[in-house]
Amino acid sequence: MIDKSYDIIKAEALEKTYEDNGVPVKALRGVDLEIKKGEFLSIVGPSGSGKTTLLNIISGLDDPSKGEVYLNNKLISSMSGRELSDFRRDNIGFIFQSHNLIPVLSVEENIEYIMLLQRVPKEERHKRVENILRDVGLEGFADRFPTQLSGGQQQRVAIARAMVSRPALILADEPTASLDSKTGSELLDIMRSLNEKRDMTFIFSTHDKLVMDKARRLIVLKDGQIESDEVKK
Amino acid sequence: MYIFLKLAWRNIFRNKRRTIIAGTAIGIGLASLIFSDALMIGMEENIIESATSTFLGEGQIHRKGFRQTYEVEKTINNLDDIIIDLGGEEIMADFSLRTLSPAMISSPANVSSVEFVGIEPSREKNLSKIDEAITEGSYFSGDGERDIVIGRKLAEILEVEIGDRIVVTVSQAETGDLSQEMFRVSGIYFFNSREMDRGMAFARLNKTQQMLGIEGGIHEIALRFTDISMSRNKLLPFWDRYSKNGNEAVGWNVILPQMESVFALSRFSVYIMGLILFGIVALVIINTLFMSLKERMFEFGVLRAVGTRPFGMAKLIVFEAGALAVISIVLGIILGLAVTYIFTLTGIDYRGIEYLGVTFQDLLYPEMRISQFFIYPISLFFLTCLVGVYPALIAARMSPVKAMRQGLL
Structure with missing residues (x-):
């Protein structure tokens, strides 16, 4: 169940202006957002609406031009580069559209990378990798390298890597964009079951209808502003 | 990590x-x-x-000051003791006794100044390579005390061949009187070195001692060590042992500091x-x-x-x-x-x-x-x-x- 009293993300009056060939482009224009722990939500909107920018800012990958972001009640802008890296490592899992994995590392090594940074003991790492591979349906694939996997399998590994360190928040930027609908649907089911099982918060940036359908909350962005914010029944 | x-x-x-x-x-x-x-x-x-192996030796012993002045009377002091001591040195592979003096050498065709070197041929063979460099004639093969070995360039200047006669003039020790002797060219060597091939002439030691008026006297003892690297070691106790009684012992690197x-x-x-x-x-x-x-x-x-x-x-x-x-x-x-x-x-x-x-x-x-x-x-x-x-x-x-x-x- 979602704990409504606990905001995992709180964004206030976010603005982001890019320079594009010397021309300022406003990607976000005053976005206020509160996301509770355990939510499974999609940020949707047409290309250029600011979805990815919003995702990058609330995860601390990018700085807002104006406004503040609180992640787990911590003000992101107050953190140093190193603190921010550690914070992301311990609290946020990322799934990107593609090129998620380090090609020179095996499936197991890719998944345990974050745990290595966290200095999780070897036995614990091994146990967690084994469990998460089972959860994403990739048992027996531990020793394979990304190039030996299909696109769908690679995304499963990315999901496993994002979740294995048990972060409070998973951010997925167009996770199904490079997949066929069947594989995409399967992956969303995996993520949703993990969301329910482990109470992790999932935020998707997408314009895939499938993702929108599976999400429990839908935030629509248009021209850098929230056009609608709907919680599904 | x-x-x-x-x-x-x-x-x-x-x-x-x-x-x-x-x-x-x-x-x-x-x-x-x-x-x-x-x-x-x-x-x-x-x-x-x-x-070192052509002629110089890996080290040399002289009377102090000889290297700077080349004065004929500056022969090595306590020579007999030194020879005995050198014979007992474990690090010494061989040594050779020499006289050195400036000389005028003349033939019917020409005249040239040279460094006139007196050597013991049998011993010198172990120190220098004059014997190996002989291209004409031989290296003191007989007993002839008037044999002289010269470089190819000098032979060309003097326009002499094997068997030809040449006259060597030196200044005697103490008196400075000139001493002149006739020699017969017995060997011609070629080192492809200007200094050696045109500027030196070798004769038997007893003959040069007699000409220079230094009977039994020696100007230089050329040394060869069992290990050539010793000659470069300025801290080797050997140098001190033989740098006394007015003599000095030095390695090749002291003789040729420019090298x-x-x-x-x-x-x-x-x-x-x-x-x-x-x-x-x-x-x-x-x-x-x-x-x-x-x-x-x-x-x-x-x-x-x-x-x-x-x-x-x-x-x-x-x-x-x-x-x-x-x-x-x-x-x-x-x-x-x-x-x-x-x-x-x-x-x-x-x-x-x-x-x-x-x-x-x-x-x-x-x-x-x-x-x-x-x-x-x-x-x-x-x-x-x-x-x-x-x-x-x-x-x-x-x-x-x-x-x-x-x-x-």
Whole structure:
């Protein structure tokens, strides 16, 4: 169940202006957002609406031009580069559209990378990798390298890597964009079951209808502003 | 730490061709440095060997002041004791007694000034190579006390051949009276050295002593050690033992100080070459690392996004530089070892070429030293890692979002 009293993300009056060939482009224009722990939500909107920018800012990958972001009640802008890296490592899992994995590392090594940074003991790492591979349906694939996997399998590994360190928040930027609908649907089911099982918060940036359908909350962005914010029944 | 090492090692094999080309280029640089150093040492030893074994000897004993003035009366003091002591020296392979004096040498056709050297032919054979350099006639083969051996150039100047007569004029000790004797040319040698071939003449010791009026007197004892490196050691107690009673004992490096200076200059030139090579290597490494960095921007963005600290990114790049260095060093050592080893077997033919006033007499063999395979590779390794710091800083300061965005371009 979602704990409504606990905001995992709180964004206030976010603005982001890019320079594009010397021309300022406003990607976000005053976005206020509160996301509770355990939510499974999609940020949707047409290309250029600011979805990815919003995702990058609330995860601390990018700085807002104006406004503040609180992640787990911590003000992101107050953190140093190193603190921010550690914070992301311990609290946020990322799934990107593609090129998620380090090609020179095996499936197991890719998944345990974050745990290595966290200095999780070897036995614990091994146990967690084994469990998460089972959860994403990739048992027996531990020793394979990304190039030996299909696109769908690679995304499963990315999901496993994002979740294995048990972060409070998973951010997925167009996770199904490079997949066929069947594989995409399967992956969303995996993520949703993990969301329910482990109470992790999932935020998707997408314009895939499938993702929108599976999400429990839908935030629509248009021209850098929230056009609608709907919680599904 | 280990994960970055593993990542770095595997990363540099992602583009095998580039790694092999860069590694080979760096390896060739290292190999040429190893070879140059070995060649320089070999050349140094060859020059020392040529200089000392031709005539000079590895060390010499004189009466103090003789080397500066060449005064005929300055014969070695306590000669008999010295000869006995030298005979008992374990480090002494052999020694030879000589008289030295300036002389005028004349033939019916011409006249020339020379250094007139009195030697014991049988003993001198063990010290110098005059006997080996004989091209016409023979090296004091008979008992003729008026035999004289001269260089080819001098023979040409005097227009004499084997069997021809020449007259040697010297100034006697103490009185300064001129002493003149007729000699018969018994041997002509050729060292391909101007100084030796036109400026020296050799006769039997007892004859020169008689001419100079120094019966039993000796100007120079040329020395040969069991190990030539001893002659270079200025701290060897031997020198002090024989530098007393008005005599002085010195190594070849004291007699020819300019040679040591030139060796120092040669070594310095190897260091300069090393610096230039290392500079080129640095550029190759920076280029390779930046190309690799550029290709993996998105990946670096992902690594930063998932929580790799900036320092971790820097470590990764420095480790990649280190991994490239390891490959280059392995290639360089193999190449350097192979090339140098081949030339240590075949030698390089510089014979007849005069350098530093010394003519190479033997093939030049590069000298391999263990240090060449440690000092240069270790220096290269640290240089490579140091050079890797610049791209490492760029990677560390990279914003994850910018990196991913650039990676998608």
